[in-house]
Amino acid sequence: MTTSRSILSVLTIISAVVFLGMTIDTLRKLPAQTHSDQISAQVVEGKRLWQHYDCNDCHTILGIGGYYAPDVTKSYTVRGDAWLRQFLKDPAAMYPTGRQMPNFHLTDAQVAPLLAYLKWVSEVDTNGWPPAPKGVARQEPAGHAIFLAQHCNTCHAIQGSGGTLAPDLTHEGSRHDQAWILDQLNDPRSHKADSIMPSFAQLPGTEKDELAEYLVSLK
Amino acid sequence: MRYQSQKLAREYFWAALPLFFLQVVFGILASIKYVWGFDPLLNSIPFNVARTIHLNLLVFWLLLALMGATYYMVADEIQTEIYSIRLARIQLGILLASGVAAILGYFFQWSFGMPFLEQPTLIKVVIVVGALIFLYNIAMTMFRNHHQLTGTTATLLGGMVMLAVMFLFGIPFMPNLSTQYYFWWWVIHLWVEGAWELIAAALVAWALIKLTGVSRRRVEGWVFAEVVLVLLTGIIGTGHHYYWIGTPHYWLWWGAIFSAAEPLPIMLMLVDAVRSLLKARTLATVNTMALAWLGASAFVHFMGAGVWGFGQTLPQINRWTHGTQITASHGHFAFWGAYGMLAIALMYAILPEISGRKQRNGAEGLSFSAFVCLNLSMIFMVMALLIAGIVQVYLQRVMGLDFLEVQNQLRLWLAVRLVAGGVFTVGAVLLLGDLYRLARPLPAAGSA
Ligand code: HEM
Ligand code: HEM
Ligand SMILES: [Fe+2]
Numbered sequence: 038m039t040t041s042r043s044i045l046s047v048l049t050i051i052s053a054v055v056f057l058g059m060t061i062d063t064l065r066k067l068p069a070q071t072h073s074d075q076i077s078a079q080v081v082e083g084k085r086l087w088q089h090y091d092c093n094d095c096h097t098i099l100g101i102g103g104y105y106a107p108d109v110t111k112s113y114t115v116r117g118d119a120w121l122r123q124f125l126k127d128p129a130a131m132y133p134t135g136r137q138m139p140n141f142h143l144t145d146a147q148v149a150p151l152l153a154y155l156k157w158v159s160e161v162d163t164n165g166w167p168p169a170p171k172g173v174a175r176q177e178p179a180g181h182a183i184f185l186a187q188h189c190n191t192c193h194a195i196q197g198s199g200g201t202l203a204p205d206l207t208h209e210g211s212r213h214d215q216a217w218i219l220d221q222l223n224d225p226r227s228h229k230a231d232s233i234m235p236s237f238a239q240l241p242g243t244e245k246d247e248l249a250e251y252l253v254s255l256k
Numbered sequence: 257m258r259y260q261s262q263k264l265a266r267e268y269f270w271a272a273l274p275l276f277f278l279q280v281v282f283g284i285l286a287s288i289k290y291v292w293g294f295d296p297l298l299n300s301i302p303f304n305v306a307r308t309i310h311l312n313l314l315v316f317w318l319l320l321a322l323m324g325a326t327y328y329m330v331a332d333e334i335q336t337e338i339y340s341i342r343l344a345r346i347q348l349g350i351l352l353a354s355g356v357a358a359i360l361g362y363f364f365q366w367s368f369g370m371p372f373l374e375q376p377t378l379i380k381v382v383i384v385v386g387a388l389i390f391l392y393n394i395a396m397t398m399f400r401n402h403h404q405l406t407g408t409t410a411t412l413l414g415g416m417v418m419l420a421v422m423f424l425f426g427i428p429f430m431p432n433l434s435t436q437y438y439f440w441w442w443v444i445h446l447w448v449e450g451a452w453e454l455i456a457a458a459l460v461a462w463a464l465i466k467l468t469g470v471s472r473r474r475v476e477g478w479v480f481a482e483v484v485l486v487l488l489t490g491i492i493g494t495g496h497h498y499y500w501i502g503t504p505h506y507w508l509w510w511g512a513i514f515s516a517a518e519p520l521p522i523m524l525m526l527v528d529a530v531r532s533l534l535k536a537r538t539l540a541t542v543n544t545m546a547l548a549w550l551g552a553s554a555f556v557h558f559m560g561a562g563v564w565g566f567g568q569t570l571p572q573i574n575r576w577t578h579g580t581q582i583t584a585s586h587g588h589f590a591f592w593g594a595y596g597m598l599a600i601a602l603m604y605a606i607l608p609e610i611s612g613r614k615q616r617n618g619a620e621g622l623s624f625s626a627f628v629c630l631n632l633s634m635i636f637m638v639m640a641l642l643i644a645g646i647v648q649v650y651l652q653r654v655m656g657l658d659f660l661e662v663q664n665q666l667r668l669w670l671a672v673r674l675v676a677g678g679v680f681t682v683g684a685v686l687l688l689g690d691l692y693r694l695a696r697p698l699p700a701a702g703s704a
Contacts, residue, residue, distance in 0.1 A: 045484045049491075052514075056491045059510065063438065063503050071434045071502040081431045088369025088429075091362075094304035099501045100579030101437060102371050105290065105303045107659035108579060135293045136660060139302050161434060164508065166500035168575050170656025185658070 070162045083154025086147055095138070098158060100166065106138065111167065113152070113159040119239035120187055121155065122148055130235045132191050133202055180251020183244050187237065195255065203234065210256040218249040257609045259331045261338035266610050266695055267345070268324025269603050271352060272317040273688055276596075279313035280684050282306050284677050290663075290670040301363070308362050308374045314591065315372065316355050320348075321599035322455055323390060326412060328606050329462045330397055333409045339396035343389055350386040354379045370440055373426040380427050387420045407476045408458045408465075411483055415454030422446045434502030441497045448590070449490040449518060449561075456557075456598055457482045457525065463550060463605050464529065467543055468536035478528045485521035493518050496569045500578060508571040515569045519562035529554035543608065545623045549601035552631060556593025560638070564589050576653045581666070582645030589638045597631075600687065607695040622690045629683030636676035644669035 067073065087093065093102040096109050112121065124131045125148050128138040143151070184190065190199035193206045209218070217228075222245050225232035237245065257263075286306040289295050295302070331338050338344060358375045361367070367374045375383065394413060398405055426443040430436040461479045465472050495511025533551050536542050564586040568577045577583070604623075608614060644666045652662040 042480065049484050049487045052488050053491050066504050067434055067502065070504065071432055073432055076431055084431065084433060090365065091304045091308060091367040091369045091374060093369055093371055094307045097579040099433065099437060103304060103307050104579065104581055104584055136663065137295055137298055139298050158433060161502040163500045163502060164505050166575060166578065168653060171654050
């Protein structure tokens with residue numbers, strides 16, 4: 038009885054020592070795996086803001102936190118800089134209906150560090166998490182991927198999938214030409230003074246072209 | 257009850273119970289937002305604030321209840337008055353004040369911003385002071401009559417010290433999020449799968465000895481095995497949270513192997529409890545409700561932590577389920593079974609001793625309704641979250657649909673959770689009423 042007790046106790050102490058050893062090893066390897074040389078003062082400021090606004094109790098990051106809002110680990114890669122910049126300054130403009138993120142009235146001086154932080158997180162080596170989906174790898178035109186990535190579908194539908202707040206774009210190609218659509222993207226108010234569609238002027242030119250080409254192809 | 261200072265337990269329970277009720281209210285508030293797309297409170301009590309308060313109150317009322325029970329149990333085991341009633345009251349005051357300040361602060365974006373550990377640093381420091389007073393008071397009580405020190409009380413003190421030490425790792429701001437989460441888990445995981453398990457094992461052992469008449473020698477032998485196995489599996493088992501946060505790949509092996517063994521000590525606790533409860537049938541008078549809650553707690557602890565935890569602990573599964581409603585299902589089931597139900601069991605065990613009221617005085621209906629209401633609705637909540645989680649994993653992680661689109665598909669199950677939460681709230685009110693009835697001093701004073 039007492040010997041088995043001693044053996045168990047010793048094993049437990051060994052396990053604690055092993056855990057501390059692994060902690061030291063992990064802390065040694067962490068800088069390379071998380072690109073800690075990329076953690077600039079701006080990234081740290083972004084993390085500070087992320088904590089200040091308690092974003093983590095709605096969102097998960099690295100899969101930890103509240104389950105109410107999308108995981109932001111890869112947001113920077115999936116949504117891109119331009120979209121995020123606009124979204125963070127006025128979430129409701131991009132998502133007028135459904136579940137909402139509060140408008141924190143972030144200034145440009147706050148959005149920039151937050152984006153730097155999200156960019157840094159997106160580059161952390163997470164041992165392959167989140168996994169790539171296995172489902173429906175449908176062959177989609179590149180423009181459609183941008184359409185989804187920019188969340189045009191929160192307002193517009195194409196072939197029955199998407200929002201109802203804005204015109205259905207299933208036959209957009211038979212209504213407008215490419216130049217008109219580019220104008221619409223750059224400045225929706227050039228066509229309708231009180232348009233609620235956000236401007237996508239900041240998108241890279243190639244993405245705007247691809248998007249417009251795709252919409253024109255929808256006859 | 258033999259010592260006047262044991263009445264401290266009642267003061268701690270009184271503080272804990274309204275906080276439990278408030279916790280549930282904020283849980284309801286948060287879960288309404290899942291069901292109703294439009295959120296009128298978006299700018300006053302947004303989801304993150306409701307969740308923060310729900311989590312803080314959860315940890316807070318559980319700790320107050322366990323500390324209150326500890327004061328009662330230590331006096332009973334060591335056979336002496338508590339070292340200082342005054343200090344115990346100061347401690348309660350400090351903790352309550354810091355808790356209230358933290359919760360008011362959350363409405364004004366005064367937050368540290370890490371889940372569960374949202375308390376601003378200043379408040380964390382005050383909480384540490386409160387914890388130190390507690391540890392000092394308990395340690396001094398033990399020294400008063402140290403040859404009475406039992407294995408159970410030593411385990412309890414050990415758990416409480418570990419709890420305080422781990423909390424320290426949640427205080428600093430770390431520039432690297434991966435490092436920050438590495439040590440965040442030293443608080444969250446090494447609490448619920450380490451320190452709190454020790455505290456629970458000790459308090460359960462004491463309650464079983466008191467309530468069922470099993471021999472101390474036997475129960476304490478079990479406690480030793482449970483505690484050692486909890487630590488042996490649980491410390492390196494922390495690795496099941498180090499799969500995907502920017503930490504080395506070897507954690508997938510270490511975390512999986514050790515955490516897969518974590519249900520073992522929890523199963524021992526269940527077997528231990530069942531054997532003792534069977535023994536209680538031979539007693540002439542029994543505290544039925546205390547035993548019912550204790551037994552049910554052992555079972556739900558095993559299901560929620562052991563089975564639900566095991567179900568998602570292997571990296572091949574966790575890769576898909578990580579950070580979904582499945583996690584929420586497990587969090588609720590485990591916390592409720594292991595610690596919520598235990599805290600309630602201890603109140604049922606201790607309050608009648610303090611008030612001198614016997615269990616059987618014609619209000620068993622109320623006790624029974626509260627028991628059924630709370631536990632049945634919790635099972636519905638946890639099942640609804642599990643189904644929602646499985647649908648979410650399939651649509652979002654496997655099929656690759658957008659997060660918000662998937663959330664729309666989950667609405668039905670989150671509505672079931674909300675309704676079950678409503679029933680749970682009714683149960684909480686019944687429980688408060690029943691415990692109040694039990695805790696009131698007898699009209700004819702002088703019962704000791
Ligand atoms: C009416 C009853 C309750 C309702 C409606 C409710 C609702 C909620 C909601 C909406 C969340 C946020 C989850 C998310 O981020 O999406 C949450 C989190 C949580 N609640 Fe509750 N809750 C209730 C009762 C309880 C009880 C009694 C306990 C424990 C004893 C508890 C423990 C927790 C825990 C541990 C979490 C964090 C889960 C995680 O991070 O995985 N809740 N609850
Ligand atoms: C009483 C004991 C336990 C309690 C109170 C508990 C509670 C929790 C909570 C609240 C979380 C969510 C943390 C967060 O916000 O991210 C969690 C996560 C987790 N728990 Fe437990 N747990 C317990 C025991 C266990 C056991 C014994 C196992 C394994 C056998 C386990 C496996 C896990 C895993 C794998 C996760 C991560 C889920 C994810 O990846 O999202 N838990 N637990
Ligand atoms: Fe864990």
